[in-house]
Amino acid sequence: MGHIVLLGMNHKSAPVEIREQLAVACKSAVNPLHMLPHLKHVDELVFLSTCNRVEFLYTCANLKLGTDEIKGLLRAHMGLSASTPLDSYLYVYEDLGAVQHLFQVASSLDSMVLGEPQILGQLKDAYRDSVEFRTVKTILNRLLHKAFSVAKRVRTETCIGSCAVSVSYAAVELARKIFGELQDKKVLLIGAGEMAELAAGHFMAQGVRHMTVANRTLERAIELAKRFRAETVSFDSFLDAMMNVDIVLSSTGAQEPVICYDDVRTRMRKRRNKPLFFIDIAVPRDIDPKVNEIDNVYVYDIDDLQGVIDLNREERRKQAQLAQHIIDEETIKFKTWLNSLNAVPTIVAIREKAEIIRKNELRKTFSQLPNLGEREREAIEVLTGAMIKKLLHDPILFLKKKAQRGTQPLFMDFTQQLFNLQEDGDSDSAMNCDGSDNGDDEDNFLQTLKK
């Protein structure tokens, strides 16, 4: 029985210089999976690469040899020379540790932004690649599917993904709670600081199509307007531009508030009280806090947004604990499955199943033939016992022989499916989480047979 190993680095283990090289490698089109045929000690391989992490998940019979090969592969992929020290940036998880880590990655517990949703998609892409390169077989195939279903469980049973943890996200989330869909909403940018640009980018990403920029220096305003396909208005007339926008993002360098209570109050009437959402990310503040007292006007300054974030962080931490519990539970389930891939439990299970069937059938037959004597009964018992023994003799011999080879898990798993030895129904749910990949087990099996 081989090992499952996960080797990689992420934002926690590697400094930014190393991760920069990752980012470069991340963009290269060459997938290290095509090297698998050259690796003698690695059996199955999945390669996950995002700009904050790179991970190799593989199975091997010999831990040290396999890991050395993968380290070489990592160096080659990142374009590092053999002399660059790498080990201190890497983490290596073995067996259940690897399973648990993968589940954490899939559920976004290991991400820089806890609970961010992209990682699961990236992992699915990585899996798709390895299916394409034919580098996953029984164990990793099952493990990846399991990881997807664990991530799904974490997402539905905890609300780890639903709390914003950056200023821009928090602003977008609040805007959603006020306006619902943001597609037809209009955003006014007052001042063109970097933070405002970042936040505006987020609003763009959320579907906002209509933006207006007002800045003291027109050049910068035009530059920004080009980026967001926005209009520009002169800085002096932004108060009038406020008349027909929904969201105002303010970040001027002014020392005094640029928007006062009366400026807004008089204009709210003309706006027919349509809600107006001010996001003030300037320090010192651009918007008089009293503006928040006006009906249907909501003012959030940077501290308020930070407050939302802190609240969400706290909530996420709580949710992360719940998620960790789910992951531990699923890791144990996976361990049970992994253990069943050994030859001995499989053989025992086949024998037990046959024996149960034999006993049941005998009972039925005997109850229908009450006149049988003691000798006849004994003869029938011996007969059926011998039949089963002889019938199972060859398959069991075959399994024992296969137990010495690297393909053992494949045959054990297939045998279990053939004899329907797993009754927990767990395998189906794991397989169904990504419908398109259902036929892979059979594919891999046939492929191995051809070899």
Place this chain on the structure above:
Amino acid sequence: MEAVFFVVATICYLIATVGYLVYLFRDQASIHIFSWSIMLIGALFHTGAIIFRSASLGQLALTTGQEALSLFAWVFVVTYLIVQSRLQLRILGSFVSPLAVIFMLSSEIMPTQLMPKSEFLKSGWVILHVGSLFLANALFALAFSLGIMYLLQERYIKHKSFGFLYPRLPSLKTLDSIAHHCLITGFPLMTAGLVTGFAYAALVWHSPWNWDPKEILSLATWVVYAVLVHERLAVGRGRRAAWLAVFGFTAILLTFLGANLILKGHHSISGKI
């Protein structure tokens, strides 16, 4: 028979309410589907109860305050079930189902004394009058629930203190626009209900206006809703509109309870006709 049906319906609404309260804390579609279905079953029993009652009376079961409130609760629940199935705003159930239970239970404490049998109440005019008014009031009750949800959510956002309901409640825009539709549909219905009432009064009492307390109160609530609709159409939506929706429905409840419990007149069971 109808008493049994009525009790079963009330119990169903009660279970649905408990389900919806659980749904407030646990965001699971199955809880919503369960509660919605129980509410539907309750509504079916309730329908049965009203049909049996009406059949035994030989006219629409509106002869006592109890029957009237029960009929209103039925219209309300059915309106909710339809709106819910069209909108998929699940959390609404948590705010609507308790109201249904309150209507059902308080109909129990309403006077059960029969109105003197009157040919006037058998007319189709009455069904038109009562039907459109009840439907209007059911829509206003929905707007009331939505108004409370709006005010809650608005408070969270305005005061920047996010209670546990904040993530569960939809956006202000959603709440406001559904309430808007309820009011815009309800107001013409209410107007039609009042007009048919006056027309019928003119027909049978030869005078459309009899200074009946309920007439006065009804006209007052109509004015409240007229102001509300004007507010929405001319001045704009938002917090004030939500407050008015809550205030308006409270006024309706007072009208109904007042007319049936305290004041006397030809709408009241103790009044002379």
